[in-house]
Every structure is written in C-alpha cells, then in structure tokens.
Amino acid sequence: MTSESRACSEEHHLTAASEPIAVAGIAALYPAARGVEDYWRYLTAPATDDAGLSTADGLDDLDIDVTDFGIPPAQTGSMSRMQVLALEAARQCLADAGYRRRPLPSDRVDVVVGTCLGLDRQYANALRVEGARYAEELERALSAYGDDARPGSVGTAEEFRAALIRRLGASPHDKVGELVSSIPARVASAFKLRGRTFALESADVTSHLGLAYAADTLRAGLTDAVLLITGQRHEGPFAARAFAAKGIGEQASAGTGPFSEGVGALLLKRLSCAERDGDRVYATVRECGVRHEGRPGVFRYPTRAGLWEEAAAAGRRAGATAAGTVQYAECSRYGAGAGSRAEEEALIALFGRSEPGSVAVGSVRDRIGHTLANAGVAGVSKVALALYHGTLPGGGTTARSPQGDAFRAVADTEDWPEPPGGGPRRAALLGSSLTGTVAHIVMEEYRAPRRGGRAAAEVLRPVSRARASGTGPEPIAVVGFAGRCAGAPDAETFWARTLAGRTMVGPVPDDVLDRHLYHAPGAISLDRSYSDQGAPLPRPVGPPPGLSLPPGRYAALDPAQRVALGVAAALFAQRGSPSGGLPGAGLIAVGSNLGLHNERRLNSLLAADVLEEVAQGLDALGPLTARARGEVLRLVRERTGTGADVDLTHALDGSLASGIAALIANEFALDAVPVAVEAACASSLAALDLAVGRLRSGAVDYALAGGVELPCNARDMVLCSSLGLLSHDRITPFDEAADGFSPGDGCALFLLKRYEDALRDGDPVHGLLRSIGAANDAKSLIAPDAVGQAAAMRQAFDQVEFDPSDVGYLEAHGTGTRVGDRVEIAAVTQVYGAVPRRRPLDIGSAKSFFGHTFAAAGGTGLLRALHAVRTATVPPNTGLRTLSPDLALDRIPARIRTAAAPWTTPDGEPRRAAVSSFGTGGIDYHLLLEEHTDGPR
Structure with missing residues (x-):
C-alpha cells in the first residue's frame, strides 16, 4: 500500500x-x-x-x-x-x-x-454432459429402427460424445472457466x-x-x-x-x-x-x-x-x-x-x-x-x-x-x-x-x-463510540439459524451427526449419477467422473407447511430454491414466527452459483438443433435416407424431451439465482431486497459480508444470509473430475492420504440484526459476528496462496480488539488436498502462530462429515462453529487416519481432534471461533465469531 x-x-x-x-x-x-x-x-x-x-x-x-x-x-x-x-x-x-x-x-x-x-460456457458444458443421454438414446433408436441402421449403431454413442466435444469444446478447466x-x-x-x-x-x-x-x-x-x-x-x-x-x-x-x-x-x-x-x-x-x-x-x-x-x-x-x-x-x-x-x-x-x-x-x-x-x-x-x-x-x-x-x-x-x-x-x-x-x-x-x-x-x-472504545464495529447478532445437509434435515441433526463422528459421504444413488453414462473409475476424462462418492440431499417434493404455492409453480422451481425455502421456513419456525413476521426493511443475501441447474437443463432441452446437427454428421447416420434420419431424430427427441415444446410457463422464476432470495422474501411477505452472491466456495461468507455491511451502514434492519448449492449431480461431478479435483475415495481433510474433495449438497441460513437492535427486540442471541475479512490472491485461479489467505485473516483481526491468541477454534476450509491443506495451515501459522498462545488452537472442518457443499461451504462451517460456541464443545473431524506431515501444527501450536471435547475458557472470557472459506480464483474470506454471554441464547 x-x-x-x-x-x-x-x-x-x-x-x-x-x-x-x-x-x-x-x-x-x-x-x-x-x-x-x-x-x-x-x-x-x-x-x-x-x-x-x-x-x-x-x-x-x-x-x-x-x-x-x-x-x-x-x-x-x-x-x-x-x-x-x-x-x-x-x-x-x-x-x-x-x-x-x-x-x-x-x-x-x-x-x-x-x-x-x-x-455461454455454462450452457456448453451442461449440453455436453446432457448430451451423453442423447447419445445413448440415439444409439438405441438406430439399433431399433431397421436393418439399414442396425449394423452401424454399435459405437454410435461414443462417436456422438466425441463429436459433441469437438463442436462445443472441452477443457479440464471448464468448471473454473464457467463460474x-x-x-x-x-x-x-x-x-x-x-x-x-x-x-x-x-x-x-x-x-x-x-x-x-x-x-x-x-x-x-x-x-x-x-x-x-x-x-x-x-x-x-x-x-x-x-x-x-x-x-x-x-x-x-x-x-x-x-x-x-x-x-x-x-x-x-x-x-x-x-x-x-x-x-x-x-x-x-x-x-x-x-x-x-x-x-x-x-x-x-x-x-x-x-x-x-x-x-x-x-x-x-x-x-x-x-x-x-x-x-x-x-x-x-x-x-x-x-x-x-x-x-x-x-x-x-x-x-x-x-x-x-x-x-x-x-x-x-x-x-x-x-x-x-x-x-x-x-x-x-x-x-x-x-x-x-x-x-x-x-x-x-x-x-x-x-x-x-x-x-x-x-x-x-x-x-x-x-x-x-x-x-x-x-x-x-x-x-x-x-x-x-x-x-x-x-x-x-x-x-x-x-x-x-x-x-x-x-x-x-x-469518531464512533465503538472505535473510540477500542472495540471495533458494532457486533452483528445471529438471532436465528437453520441448515440442511445430507443425513441432517435440520440444524440440530446436523450437530448430532457431527458429534456422532460418522461421515455422510458415500456412493451416490443412480438417480444422482447414472454410472453407465458418467462413471469411469480410475481415469480422468472430459465427459465422465472417476468418483461416485458424495453426500446428496433428497429434493423437496412440496412447499413447507403454511406456504401455498401452486403445484405447477413449485415444480418449476430450481431444487436449490426449494431447499432454501424449506430452510428459511425452519428458521422462522424456530423463532416462533412461521410466517416470517419481520418488521422494517431487510436484505436476503444467498450465496449460490449464479447459473442454476434448472436454467442449464432447460437451455439444453431447447438446444435440440445443436444436438441434431452433430448427429447428422455421424458415420452411423450416413447410409440412411433423409426420411429415415428424420424419423430417428424425431424418436430421440421424444425420448429425451429435447425440442421446442418445452413448458416455460414458470421457467424464469425458477431460473434466477436471486430468485432463491426473492422466493423467500415474497412468500414470507418480507420487505427484504433479494440478492444472489457468488464467490465460488466462499459464496456464503461473501453473502454474510454483504449483509453485515448493509446492517452496519443502517440501510436495513435485519438480514437473512447464508448459502445453498447442490453439487451432487452429473454435471458438477464430471467437470470437477476432469480437473482432478475429486477424491478417488472420500474427502479426508488434513490426512496424509487426502487427494481431493467429495461433493455434498447443503444449505445454511442465518438471521442477523445489529446487536443493540436484537437486545431491544428481545431476540435470543445465538452468537456475535465480530468481523469478516476478505482478500484476493491476485495470482492463479487454481492454485491456493498463503499470502492472500493470511491477508483476509489479518483484515478480520484489524476490525476487532482481540488478537488470534484469543480464538480457540478454527473451522477451516479444509479442501481435502495435500497442497490445499498445507497452504491453508501455512496461512494460519502466519497469523495465528505469530502471537504467543495460552492453549493450542483447535482446527476442524465440516467437509469431513458432509462433503464440500460449494457455495454453502462457509455457511455449513459457520453453522458448526456456532453450535460449538453455544454448546461449549469442540467438534471432531472424522475419517482422519494419519495426519499429514506437511502441516507442522506444532508451529502454531494447533491440534485436530477426532472426538468431541469440552471447550473451556478462562473465567469471564467469551469463546471465540473463526471460519475460513476460500474460493477458486484466489478468493479468501475469514469470519470471527464470538459467544454471547449475556441473556438468552
């Protein structure tokens, strides 16, 4: 500077x-x-x-x-x-x-x-992956059409997939490039x-x-x-x-x-x-x-x-x-x-x-x-x-x-x-x-x-009273929270699963990943995944109790919209106000992918002309008459649902990323501005940061913020596999054998108010957001950088009156790769190891239980840290067999627990936790959370 x-x-x-x-x-x-x-x-x-x-x-x-x-x-x-x-x-x-x-x-x-x-790249990648199903149906249609087509049908699916890759383009970097x-x-x-x-x-x-x-x-x-x-x-x-x-x-x-x-x-x-x-x-x-x-x-x-x-x-x-x-x-x-x-x-x-x-x-x-x-x-x-x-x-x-x-x-x-x-x-x-x-x-x-x-x-x-007193900006109170991950339909079960120490990651069902079409163990491919491990959520089939959405409209919503609506309903029910009931002006900021699954799927269905143009150029269709080719393509169109007759009545509402937040605002009749925020895997903390800024500026009276993403699907698994990001087994952060992540579906939302407003309104205060720091590595879009991560941590501490030695637990990003884990711990060492500590820093990651929830990762991390400070319990990691020798935890000093433990602090000192969330593109966020020691929690 x-x-x-x-x-x-x-x-x-x-x-x-x-x-x-x-x-x-x-x-x-x-x-x-x-x-x-x-x-x-x-x-x-x-x-x-x-x-x-x-x-x-x-x-x-x-x-x-x-x-x-x-x-x-x-x-x-x-x-x-x-x-x-x-x-x-x-x-x-x-x-x-x-x-x-x-x-x-x-x-x-x-x-x-x-x-x-x-x-355009999101659409191209989705069409390429969806094209595998079209390829399969094309081969079946040819084999069933007649004697002229049957001899050339064998291998048509693979020929089509290769031709589609040539037409649309494909690269191991497609997942990063499309964000x-x-x-x-x-x-x-x-x-x-x-x-x-x-x-x-x-x-x-x-x-x-x-x-x-x-x-x-x-x-x-x-x-x-x-x-x-x-x-x-x-x-x-x-x-x-x-x-x-x-x-x-x-x-x-x-x-x-x-x-x-x-x-x-x-x-x-x-x-x-x-x-x-x-x-x-x-x-x-x-x-x-x-x-x-x-x-x-x-x-x-x-x-x-x-x-x-x-x-x-x-x-x-x-x-x-x-x-x-x-x-x-x-x-x-x-x-x-x-x-x-x-x-x-x-x-x-x-x-x-x-x-x-x-x-x-x-x-x-x-x-x-x-x-x-x-x-x-x-x-x-x-x-x-x-x-x-x-x-x-x-x-x-x-x-x-x-x-x-x-x-x-x-x-x-x-x-x-x-x-x-x-x-x-x-x-x-x-x-x-x-x-x-x-x-x-x-x-x-x-x-x-x-x-x-x-x-x-x-x-x-x-000068503001907070700055004059040396306490930093006004704390932001968490007055409500809710979440949903694999095997954990609510925030309480999420914590119970964590304390039980058993991972929710396992082989995904065939309706999530069609193994015949998309699974090729052991090999990196542009159109198949070498991993079939994940932690998927069941898709909601109806609106939450108390909400009335017409069946056609609800069915047209993106699955992420439906999940987030259900989590928001649970949050309001927890507060005793199922209908929302929040007076004043608000903000709903939801971290998510800005290109929703629904939109990509519908665009692929409307792109029949591209698929049919590729099919027309295949050797297998060469011997057929023009009429026969038309009949084969018509049959494939009927079987795959591609073509112009796609019902788009409610499609726009179900395809806007900000529609996740708008759906919550509108169905609960809240005067809350909806916005979607994407910062790759740091999206939840970026959304929370936006919400905290709006609250501290006085622009809003409350904010609902967090994240949702459902990456357990064929498209995301294929794209992540092509860059070698997925674990060949299961995600094991900080382990010597860590070789990548496993995707997990998840959502976590937090209701926030200025601390003084929460006390005035008699809200239970579950925890206090003290600060959020953020930075960018400004280097590689793929390789992590300790300097940028440490900069985000330092910015968070610049806003508060305590130092890293006062933080007892760090909910780490924990990406589950040897390089990623080593770089993260190196950044932690630069900041948390730079001051004398009275006790070791406990480190853990929710990913070992629920997989990598992408845009929701920071939200699930905060949910875990919030439970930890509220219950005075250090959460465990699971699946950790041999600690990676790259980490050098003794330089902080720090430890990674495999079983839950009591969290003790000196008398009168609040428990403090930190949450790190790092995204592709060098995006780094670090949040500081403090226990609320006065009043209802």
Whole structure:
C-alpha cells in the first residue's frame, strides 16, 4: 500500500459516513459504442425513430486478445465470453481513470461483477454432459429402427460424445472457466487487485445493488476503491423464450426485445481519496436507496409507487440530499402496465412539486435497450457523463414524461442549465426489478474545491463510540439459524451427526449419477467422473407447511430454491414466527452459483438443433435416407424431451439465482431486497459480508444470509473430475492420504440484526459476528496462496480488539488436498502462530462429515462453529487416519481432534471461533465469531 493510500484509508474515519462516492472511471461496451467516448457520442447524437438497437445486435464482433491479460493458453478455451468482455471493460475503465499512466494502489481495491442468467460456457458444458443421454438414446433408436441402421449403431454413442466435444469444446478447466465469480477473480489476477472479489445478481437492479455495496464498503473504510463491472449478453435460446413465456418480451420498448447486450464498468472511490489521488471526477453518488415489495406469488415488477419514496428516504438518511433539488430523472421504464404506471406515479410523488418544467426526464433504455443486469451501470454512466459535460442527452421521439407541470421530456440533446441559486446539478435514477425491488440513486455534479478551501477529506465527524472504545464495529447478532445437509434435515441433526463422528459421504444413488453414462473409475476424462462418492440431499417434493404455492409453480422451481425455502421456513419456525413476521426493511443475501441447474437443463432441452446437427454428421447416420434420419431424430427427441415444446410457463422464476432470495422474501411477505452472491466456495461468507455491511451502514434492519448449492449431480461431478479435483475415495481433510474433495449438497441460513437492535427486540442471541475479512490472491485461479489467505485473516483481526491468541477454534476450509491443506495451515501459522498462545488452537472442518457443499461451504462451517460456541464443545473431524506431515501444527501450536471435547475458557472470557472459506480464483474470506454471554441464547 502506498503512503497516499494508507493515509486515505486511515483518514476515512474522520470523514462523514455520508461522504460522496466519486465516479473516477467509466467503461462502456455496447453494440453502438466500444468505449466511453463512443458511448457519450452515441447518446448525444440525434436520435431517430429506428435508433433503438435490435436484440440481434451484440458484442461478438469485438476483437479482444486475451493473451494481453496474462492468461495461460490452457485456460483460454474454457473462458466465457463475458469474462473476456469484463477484462476489456476493466482495462478501459482503469485507463479512463488515468491508471494506465500511474499505478493503482491495489491492496485495497475490490472487484465486483454483476450479470444475470447463464453464461455461454455454462450452457456448453451442461449440453455436453446432457448430451451423453442423447447419445445413448440415439444409439438405441438406430439399433431399433431397421436393418439399414442396425449394423452401424454399435459405437454410435461414443462417436456422438466425441463429436459433441469437438463442436462445443472441452477443457479440464471448464468448471473454473464457467463460474461467474471467475470473472472478477480473473480481473483481480490480471490487474493485481487484492481486495474483495465476488459476483452478484438481483435481476434488473443488479447494478444498483453493486453500487450500494460499494458505497457501504467505501464509507466503512474497508476498501479504497471498487471496480464495479456489470454485463448482459444473449447466451442461449433459454432467456428470450423464458421472458416471452412470462409476457415480458412483448412489453419491452419497440425494437429492443426483452433485453439488449452491454457491458459497463465504474471505478468508484470515496471523494476524499479521489481528490487526494488527483483523479478526474465525473460526478458523485450521494444517495443509493433500495426497497422491496414482498408479495406472495409469481415474480413481477413493483406496482406500489410509494416503494420508490421509501427507497429515496432510505438514501437520504445516508446522503442527506435535500428533496426538490433534482433537475433530471433517469427512468427505468422496466416492465409495462402497472409497473410503468407505478414508476410514473413515483416520479410525480418525488418531484411533482418542483417548479414547472424544472425536472427533465429521460431513459438510456430509449437508446440502447434494456441491458438487464447492466441497466443501472448504463444509467449511472450516462448521468455521470451528463453532469460532467453539463449536457442532457436526447431520447428521440420515444422520449416521454409523466403527467404534471414539473416534468418535461428531453427529445433532443441540450445544455443542462445551472440550477437557480448556483448549487450543483443533481439527478435521480430510478430502477425496478422483476423480482419486486426498486432503487433510487441521487448523483451530483462535482465541483473541485476552491484553492484554499477544504477538501472532502477534511470534513470531520466524531469518531464512533465503538472505535473510540477500542472495540471495533458494532457486533452483528445471529438471532436465528437453520441448515440442511445430507443425513441432517435440520440444524440440530446436523450437530448430532457431527458429534456422532460418522461421515455422510458415500456412493451416490443412480438417480444422482447414472454410472453407465458418467462413471469411469480410475481415469480422468472430459465427459465422465472417476468418483461416485458424495453426500446428496433428497429434493423437496412440496412447499413447507403454511406456504401455498401452486403445484405447477413449485415444480418449476430450481431444487436449490426449494431447499432454501424449506430452510428459511425452519428458521422462522424456530423463532416462533412461521410466517416470517419481520418488521422494517431487510436484505436476503444467498450465496449460490449464479447459473442454476434448472436454467442449464432447460437451455439444453431447447438446444435440440445443436444436438441434431452433430448427429447428422455421424458415420452411423450416413447410409440412411433423409426420411429415415428424420424419423430417428424425431424418436430421440421424444425420448429425451429435447425440442421446442418445452413448458416455460414458470421457467424464469425458477431460473434466477436471486430468485432463491426473492422466493423467500415474497412468500414470507418480507420487505427484504433479494440478492444472489457468488464467490465460488466462499459464496456464503461473501453473502454474510454483504449483509453485515448493509446492517452496519443502517440501510436495513435485519438480514437473512447464508448459502445453498447442490453439487451432487452429473454435471458438477464430471467437470470437477476432469480437473482432478475429486477424491478417488472420500474427502479426508488434513490426512496424509487426502487427494481431493467429495461433493455434498447443503444449505445454511442465518438471521442477523445489529446487536443493540436484537437486545431491544428481545431476540435470543445465538452468537456475535465480530468481523469478516476478505482478500484476493491476485495470482492463479487454481492454485491456493498463503499470502492472500493470511491477508483476509489479518483484515478480520484489524476490525476487532482481540488478537488470534484469543480464538480457540478454527473451522477451516479444509479442501481435502495435500497442497490445499498445507497452504491453508501455512496461512494460519502466519497469523495465528505469530502471537504467543495460552492453549493450542483447535482446527476442524465440516467437509469431513458432509462433503464440500460449494457455495454453502462457509455457511455449513459457520453453522458448526456456532453450535460449538453455544454448546461449549469442540467438534471432531472424522475419517482422519494419519495426519499429514506437511502441516507442522506444532508451529502454531494447533491440534485436530477426532472426538468431541469440552471447550473451556478462562473465567469471564467469551469463546471465540473463526471460519475460513476460500474460493477458486484466489478468493479468501475469514469470519470471527464470538459467544454471547449475556441473556438468552
């Protein structure tokens, strides 16, 4: 960290909690613009009736040389196109901010990526694995068709599988390459950015949630810059069909379809740091408020105009921008009918009392279409440029404004007049999501401080009581928890299974892994798994008691959505409020894979043309007449369910990753903003970190956070096997024989409140989240790095008043490989072994019992640590036969128990535990948990 960066990070404590957030860099990649200058030129050019872009327009023609980013050739074929575009957007954004000519202090720069629905590599990998079933049915159909086909049918399945691999591409790195969280990780690695790294999705307001996170973490001083990248592409046949089935495609603006392509980026800083670093500031973000309309039933755009007023009020609490000072409103116009009417009514309620003609109205959607996950960044970029240039871009003949004298549409580009009284120009941006969330952002013109005046960094505020007393940020109380893993349908059984010391990992059933199609013991293959071991969960067949979901809608939900809904219901029942019953504004942040199983399966069913094209080229079909080939392919289509007649009535709701959180919010009628978070295997802790930040900023009154993933399936097992990640036997963390992990299905959710609020409300406090540290290795996407892991640990301890010697138990990541375990213990030694210890540090991992639950891993680890501090019991490991000699535990000192043991502490000292969670891409998180010693637990 440079001296300037260090001074900036230290001085944030003296700046206002509502310090403006500076937009210091912009990138804009759209079909009509390949950079920020192109974007501004396009937006301000005369707009004609046909200026809207067709959904056929995209970004495929943009030539980007990935070798410029130092990517190993072996990994380039496994990268999604979105990953490549994000790298280019990052390069353009950092260059636009001036960091091509000067170094960017990289230790405290976060990378956040937002996108919605699946990526091309996810779809290709899923189709390749699903294609094995098609291959089998093709061979059967040929053998049954007739004498002409029968002699050539033998071996057709293998021929088809090989041809499909050639068509779609395949690499051992496909699992890493398809992850959405590999996008920010790749950016972090390419530009050596070592801050927090994760991806998120909240449908149409994905960008807005990313901006809200940036404001929280920047104002809290946890980072000095956030690189926010959001993008949307047409990746496969599913999205357009699913939107149309929901009736959204017909409601979009003329010519734009359900959504358009676009990738954008913003470099965001505290204004004080931007001024100190000499950055060019386009504009500042003063307020960012979000609110949710929790209504049971199908997902739909909000219809209550007052929701935007609540979002605006929430933003004003942070930014303190006076009402009535906005001269421009950037509208979302997402949805139609009641949704559009609600937005118009909100505009009237928010700004209708302004002077006649004083509020100009426009929408970037009129020019570039609706870019879904990218829509907010597209709008913020437009408004930042408009404020910087003092110019209002025109919307053309499609521009319109709400009823009322205060408003006027901006049809043609015009100068933005200075406000009466000489104050700064201000704009409001409205957002709206099909899951029921709205956003309200206020941006302001930047005016450099006069010579001799006081810069933003010199605006002082009283130091918080927590910091003044040396206790760190306010603890976050865990007031409810629930979980589900293999053999453990609830959190209590989870703990009982742990204490019993028996693993739940074993041979998976044939309906999880069809051994005939997908199992090849002992060999690494691109289309088969050498392991058949895992810890699967049964799929729920009906909604939890008390909830009424129509059978068709429930059946269309992704299995992860159904599992999480059941776990949430158990959590609320544990609290004695089965219907939810949480007043105030909240957040539901669920760590998960951002490409759900349901969506990939449906996309594969819709990709019959690809499968049939491959089949047509096989030698086995060569002797057949065209009619015979058609009959064979028709028979295969019927047997596999591929083709155009796929029921997509409820498909979109059951395919959104944020739909996991939205389903909980809506079915329990909670005013809680839903968001999905992916940070590979650290997703749960990344979701918890986001929730803690929102709570500490005062943006929400409660948060439900955790993770869910169900990796016991053929696709994940084949992809992980191809990179040699799976154990040939069973996962055994810290053992000399450790050779990989075994997948396990799991879900864990935690209800959080600020500690003082929990005491005020009389909630039982099961434990206290004291801090969460995070970092990125900024090296390899595959190999673990002790330096990055140790950095996350140190950041966690930087936020609290105790040191590593006061932590008695570490719930380790415990990936179950010799290298991974050795690197993790080396990082622990750097931090926990750097101070004298009164007693050995106990180390364990839930993975030895329930397998690697991927996105839920940090959640299951926290669930185990929470039980440990509540019951004063150190949990055991299972399956440990011979401790790996690589670990050198005596240097900490530490021990790994194989049987449960009492956890004693000196009188009056609370038990403290830590949870580590490390994800592919060098993503590192470390959480510190403390026992609550006063009141009900």
